[in-house]
Amino acid sequence: MNSARITLVTLGVADVARSVAFYAALGWKKSSDSVERTAFMIGEGVVLALWNRDDMIADGGEGELASGSGSMALAVNFDGPEAVDAFYGRAVEAGADPVKPPSKVFWGGYSGNFRDLDGHLWEVAHNPFWRLDEAGRVDLAEAS
């Protein structure tokens, strides 16, 4: 088993039910492994955990956590600009803050940024230089 993995991304959220509805609108399915204060959302590959932020702070042992996602962002890549626009539109319709609507960007792709209901930053992108496999995973070459 490769240890270089991310199995789960946890978002601290103010209202778990509200965030479940938001991510369900974007295609995630709620797992039956969910509990009252933490919903585990099933997507491709990585589990998205929506955790009550107060509990996340209490568990961490550091006394506080800043809101939002600091200098961290999640991204979903698509195989064309139309799919980027569609996903971005669904997010905004579900209540996301449209930080930067999709447009052509300097590196040759097409991307936009939004923040979810708790300020977590997402990028929605099409990179014409990258290949996505059937499951939608980015297929990158290892450096020699």
Place this chain on the structure above:
Amino acid sequence: MNSARITLVTLGVADVARSVAFYAALGWKKSSDSVERTAFMIGEGVVLALWNRDDMIADGGEGELASGSGSMALAVNFDGPEAVDAFYGRAVEAGADPVKPPSKVFWGGYSGNFRDLDGHLWEVAHNPFWRLDEAGRVDLAEAS
């Protein structure tokens, strides 16, 4: 293609080369698709992008980004406590801040938290109630 995916997690970092060394110590491989100010690190499933934080701020169009990872955390799950200890130990040896060394936790598992060189929060966990597939992905049941 399932749109409910995370294809990439981006970490804004102060020194890309330093962070490449840190994540390489944990098993990630640098992709040849990397560029000077952004390294794309290959692990299982999700690409880990290490992006110069100043560039990330400039690209986002919001003027500033808080440091660290706010109320967001990455997690890697293993199939036993020994593997948790081993990964945690490698991270600390590579320079991580040992926020909460692995221990038995209230939900019945075994986990610890560290922060990487730029304050991004990671959880290293063993959850005895979860099954990992051969690729190390969490296999959760969909809610009915």
